[in-house]
Amino acid sequence: MDVFSNIALGFHVALSLQNIGYCFIGVLLGTVVGVLPGIGPVTTVAMLLPISFTLTPESALIMLAGIYYGAQYGGSTTAILVNIPGEASSVVTTIDGHKMAGLGRAGPALGIAAIGSFFAGCTSTLLISFAAPPLAAVALKFGPSEYFSLMVCGLIAAIVLARGSVVKAIAMVVIGLLLGIAGTDINSGIRRFTFDFRGLADGIEFVALSMGIYGLADVAYNLQKTEEKAGLVHEIGRIWPSWADLKLSTPSILRGTALGSILGVLPGGGALLAAFAAYTLEKKVAKPPRHFGEGDIRGVAAPEAANNAGAQTSFIPMLTLGIPSNPTMALMIGALMIHGISPGPGVMNERPEMFWGIIASMWIGNLMLVILNLPLVGLWVKLLSVPYRLLFPAIIVFCCIGTYAVNRNPFDMYVMAFAAVFGYLCLKLDCEPAPLILGFVLGPMMEENLRRTLLLSRGDVSILVTEPISLGFLIISALLLLVVAAPFIRRKREEALRE
Amino acid sequence: MKIKAEKEFWSGLMFLAFAVVAIVMSRGYSLGRAGQMGPGYFPLALGVLLAFLGAITISQSFVKEGEKLDALRLGPLLTTALSVVLFGLLIEVAGLVISVALVIAILGIGLRSATWLELTALTVGLIVFAIAVFVFALQLPLPIWPTV
Amino acid sequence: MNRPVRAIALFAALLLTPMASTAYAQGYPNKPIRLVVPYSPGGVVDYIGRTLAQSLTETMGQAVVAENRPGAGGILGTDTVARSLPDGYSVVIMDPAIVINPTLQPSMPYDLFKQLEIVSIVSSSPLVLVVAPDLPVKNFAELAAYGKANPGKLNFASAGIGTTPHLSGEMLKQRTGADAMHIPYKGIAASYTDMMSGKIQFSFSSIAGALPFTKDNRVKAIATTGAKRNSVYPDLPTVLESGASGFEVDLWLGIFAPAGLPADVRDKLSGALTTVLAKPDLKTAFAKVGAEPRGTTPAEAATILKREYEKWKTVIVEGKIKKDD
Structure with a gap:
């Protein structure tokens, strides 16, 4: 078949000594920035953009792509070890991953994250090579109304995912939506909820918010415990996942990969939604369901597989349509333009060596990443045996430098401090912050798409249910709501009957 | 009435606080019409929804038994937050070296957990590592020394 | 301000003052x-x-x-x-x-x-004026005429309120009397999906933003907005050429x-x-x-x-x- 000769061509390009070198540089840098709190692939790709202009377009893209998916591997490391999600998509990983670390199972958590990511990366790359054009056609079907309904669906999934009170989870989503709205409104240009701080004109920086709510609040919480119990001892258990772990995780990895591959294609929050959706699905589907939220390995395996699969397939709209699905992809389009290549449907025929070279490099890169990351697991786990009195100042300093490096805006430090206080209150009050993060990221997109839908339909709301895809998502949302509400209603009825 | 679930009660109050801010502030932005939603429409709707959720949470706290809120210890939290604010104030004028040293000093003094020798070694180690990784490896133009 | 902050501010000020005043002295640029x-x-x-x-x-x-x-x-x-x-x-x-x-x-x-x-x-x-593939207009004048004859039919995309692409669209409305509704996007790239599917009819886009889509005619480029033709689109007339005097962006x-x-x-x-x-x-x-x-x-x-x-x-x-x- 044609695809095979294309893949052969791709390996021919990707396996040249030079391109293997750039691929390695890319995934290595990706791992580093993934592990470092704050600074992520966007900043790194941006910094390396000028360098990439001096390379051939194949080498440039292979390196930049390596940074992007490499960071997905690295991002889970800090999420598991110190409760700092390197990226929005690793927020879900903190829920069970950090709990596992607390139980002395940081090693298996890190191991399964790497294995899950590797499997997902390879599988979804295979999907790109066979089904890129039809998948790209799906992305083209999505207009403002479809995106709005998809986001409604995603937010309701976030409610399912939270532990404890449903009402509190909904409230956290709403607070997230409100925080996300802060900044300049794109429809009117008015600045909302900025309290006249110019530093908030572009909204609250995600990195500052998540570092504060997760990393710093967690530090403050642990320090308080240390005051009480003198010394926070992390047990170091086994370093590798056991066979039982692997067996338990395999179906979760498969489901996560499938979900991630599909959602990743959609521009705007696809990969993030994938991680949340994968976790929600596991919580409802996985048997036996008992340990979610308390350190269940499947709660790490599924979202990690999903976000890596999503990261891989988010290249599809970029390469085949020229439409960036996230800021990193926008930078890569920029890099291609400077090389005189306009990404679009023609690129597969005009530059097959580049298109297939990148795809082949993804397999090579994923292999490098798993080889690079598995031995590191031992090292990371040892890091937890560093006394907390030395570890916590290091965490704080790295949060500061990493967050500052993103925008070089000192105001982000103040946001981070504020978020730390808020995150601490949430910990104290048992309010799960993961739904808030999803609301924060999706909020502005959801409002933007709803308002755009209504502008385009000249105020006709019915468009949301007359467009078939949009209607589909709204029906799924309603079903999900029923799933959430069902136990609640049943309990109420039982209470009523008893009386 | 007696509060039966302290955590629920205070969560509800926190939701209400956010809701009040949202509602009050979004009244300053135009609401628009359904067809052409103004900038105030979405936040106002969210504020009202949040107020409703807050009210439910509070009312439940009087009915359902729940967990007690354990004591807040603000010392570590405030020290952490202040050290971050300090970093923000200093980084542009004083540069990385002085800012990091001061942040660690504050954390050391505020929390009295490590010895001076440990803190000094940590400071030197972190600064060297940070400059090597951020400035040299990743080429980020961070100010190292005080600049104008 | 707590004591360490003030101390460091003072220290920093002492350190910086002499550096600032000597900057003028030697030949520019010396740093x-x-x-x-x-x-x-x-x-x-x-x-x-x-x-x-x-x-x-x-x-x-x-x-x-x-x-x-x-x-x-x-x-x-x-x-x-x-x-x-x-x-x-x-x-x-x-x-x-x-x-x-x-x-x-x-x-x-x-x-x-x-x-x-x-x-x-x-x-x-210049900016480049791009239109949806199925919009029956071939140049600036036809677009203006279409907008005038079909009020409520045209939507134009921009990268946000007050950006040059938005104001160019407003200028088109003001100068020609055409009717069009402004639909802002976060970044012009995001609007192309909607333009390819015909929800958006036109936009004034940066050349770098438009190039991937105009190259294979997924959207139609009909004019550039400069004083003279642009080397990337040598065959496209300027808006000035189509008779709209002073319409230069x-x-x-x-x-x-x-x-x-x-x-x-x-x-x-x-x-x-x-x-x-x-x-x-x-x-x-x-x-x-x-x-x-x-x-x-x-x-x-x-x-x-x-x-x-x-x-x-x-x-x-x-x-x-x-x-x-």
């Missing part, structure tokens, strides 16, 4: 020059700024360092330069947003004409310094810019994003700046686009 790019890395402004910084470094024999200071549509980064010393070591590269913001924004942290001075206009690039980039630059420093800087901008390799580099190098004198640049300010002010006031609070 690295900071070129602030007030946008995120990866855009056209960032690319031109970095290319320029690299060439200037070679010519001036001093490092010119491009530094991204994104935020608030360029206002944050521009403000850091407006508040710097007028010694020629802090400059900013900025697009027409710098003349649009004073009219558009309810409050500004700096006064463009009092606190900043323009050193040179370094590049020009230039996405120029200018180098600004804090006001009160010593005359010799300003001349040296603008001289270096002129030298660099005449180089053929820079022309090639700029052409990749559809821009052409310019290199005006400070006086010429100031005249252009004032004219641009007035032009967009008229569009904003007439279209009632000013942000209300």
Whole structure:
């Protein structure tokens, strides 16, 4: 078949000594920035953009792509070890991953994250090579109304995912939506909820918010415990996942990969939604369901597989349509333009060596990443045996430098401090912050798409249910709501009957 | 009435606080019409929804038994937050070296957990590592020394 | 302020004072020059700024360092330069947003004409007018006529309120009497999906943004907005050619310094810019994003700046686009 000769061509390009070198540089840098709190692939790709202009377009893209998916591997490391999600998509990983670390199972958590990511990366790359054009056609079907309904669906999934009170989870989503709205409104240009701080004109920086709510609040919480119990001892258990772990995780990895591959294609929050959706699905589907939220390995395996699969397939709209699905992809389009290549449907025929070279490099890169990351697991786990009195100042300093490096805006430090206080209150009050993060990221997109839908339909709301895809998502949302509400209603009825 | 679930009660109050801010502030932005939603429409709707959720949470706290809120210890939290604010104030004028040293000093003094020798070694180690990784490896133009 | 903060502030102040005052003494430039790019890395402004910084470094024999200071549509980064010393070591590269913001924004942290001075206009690039593939128009005049004959049928995309693509669309409405509804997007790239599916009918896009979609005719390019035709689209007529007099939109980039630059420093800087901008390799580099190098004198640049300010002010006031609070 044609695809095979294309893949052969791709390996021919990707396996040249030079391109293997750039691929390695890319995934290595990706791992580093993934592990470092704050600074992520966007900043790194941006910094390396000028360098990439001096390379051939194949080498440039292979390196930049390596940074992007490499960071997905690295991002889970800090999420598991110190409760700092390197990226929005690793927020879900903190829920069970950090709990596992607390139980002395940081090693298996890190191991399964790497294995899950590797499997997902390879599988979804295979999907790109066979089904890129039809998948790209799906992305083209999505207009403002479809995106709005998809986001409604995603937010309701976030409610399912939270532990404890449903009402509190909904409230956290709403607070997230409100925080996300802060900044300049794109429809009117008015600045909302900025309290006249110019530093908030572009909204609250995600990195500052998540570092504060997760990393710093967690530090403050642990320090308080240390005051009480003198010394926070992390047990170091086994370093590798056991066979039982692997067996338990395999179906979760498969489901996560499938979900991630599909959602990743959609521009705007696809990969993030994938991680949340994968976790929600596991919580409802996985048997036996008992340990979610308390350190269940499947709660790490599924979202990690999903976000890596999503990261891989988010290249599809970029390469085949020229439409960036996230800021990193926008930078890569920029890099291609400077090389005189306009990404679009023609690129597969005009530059097959580049298109297939990148795809082949993804397999090579994923292999490098798993080889690079598995031995590191031992090292990371040892890091937890560093006394907390030395570890916590290091965490704080790295949060500061990493967050500052993103925008070089000192105001982000103040946001981070504020978020730390808020995150601490949430910990104290048992309010799960993961739904808030999803609301924060999706909020502005959801409002933007709803308002755009209504502008385009000249105020006709019915468009949301007359467009078939949009209607589909709204029906799924309603079903999900029923799933959430069902136990609640049943309990109420039982209470009523008893009386 | 007696509060039966302290955590629920205070969560509800926190939701209400956010809701009040949202509602009050979004009244300053135009609401628009359904067809052409103004900038105030979405936040106002969210504020009202949040107020409703807050009210439910509070009312439940009087009915359902729940967990007690354990004591807040603000010392570590405030020290952490202040050290971050300090970093923000200093980084542009004083540069990385002085800012990091001061942040660690504050954390050391505020929390009295490590010895001076440990803190000094940590400071030197972190600064060297940070400059090597951020400035040299990743080429980020961070100010190292005080600049104008 | 707690004690350590005050102590360090004092220490920093002591350290900085002598450095600041000696900066004037020796020949300019004797230390690295900071070129602030007030946008995120990866855009056209960032690319031109970095290319320029690299060439200037070679010519001036001093490092010119491009530094991204994104935020608030360029206002944050521009403000850091407006508040710097007028010694020629802090400059900013900025697009027409710098003349649009004073009219558009309810409050500004700096006064463009009092606190900043323009050193040179370094590049020009037109916008390209693109339309949905199934829209039955072939040129600017037909688009205007279509909009006039079919009120409520046209939607145009932009990268947000008060951006050049938005104001260009408003200018089209004002000059031709065509009806069209403005649909803002976060970044023009996101609007192309909706244009390909016919939800959006037209937009004025940057060349770099439009190129991937016009190359294989997934959307139709019908005109460019410059004074003359652009080398990327040599076959496209300008809007001026189609008879719309004065309809010219230039996405120029200018180098600004804090006001009160010593005359010799300003001349040296603008001289270096002129030298660099005449180089053929820079022309090639700029052409990749559809821009052409310019290199005006400070006086010429100031005249252009004032004219641009007035032009967009008229569009904003007439279209009632000013942000209300």
